[in-house]
Amino acid sequence: MADLTESQIAEFRDELERQLAKLQESMTVSDKALETVALDQGAVGRLSRMDSLQSQALAKGLRERESARLGLIQEALRRLDSGTYGVCIVCGGAVAAERLFVFPESGTCARCGD
Numbered sequence: 512m513a514d515l516t517e518s519q520i521a522e523f524r525d526e527l528e529r530q531l532a533k534l535q536e537s538m539t540v541s542d543k544a545l546e547t548v549a550l551d552q553g554a555v556g557r558l559s560r561m562d563s564l565q566s567q568a569l570a571k572g573l574r575e576r577e578s579a580r581l582g583l584i585q586e587a588l589r590r591l592d593s594g595t596y597g598v599c600i601v602c603g604g605a606v607a608a609e610r611l612f613v614f615p616e617s618g619t620c621a622r623c624g625d
């Protein structure tokens with residue numbers, strides 16, 4: 512069972528929704544970055560090609576981290592809706608509120624996570 516008060520849950524929901532909005536905004540930006548890099552692929556010269564390959568790799572890496580985080584936040588919001596937020600998805604124990612304050616998207620307790 513989760514060990515959270517109603518007001519803590521409301522706070523975590525606010526925080527997660529804020530982070531979700533921020534993340535979606537920055538993903539729009541990295542979308543544009545990926546497009547720009549794709550256009551650069553036509554650039555002439557060896558150096559600029561290497562440059563654009565490098566920035567494409569960076570943009571892709573960022574994009575992957577962002578979408579992994581997006582998934583975690585969406586999962587956490589789903590758990591909030593279904594009333595299982597704060598319950599460890601591995602062992603079913605309570606996730607400490609202190610952990611959720613640092614990682615509100617966390618689905619595991621300190622013992623099962625990280």
Ligand SMILES: [Zn+2]
Pocket residue numbers: 599600601602603604619620621622623624
């Ligand atoms: Zn656990």
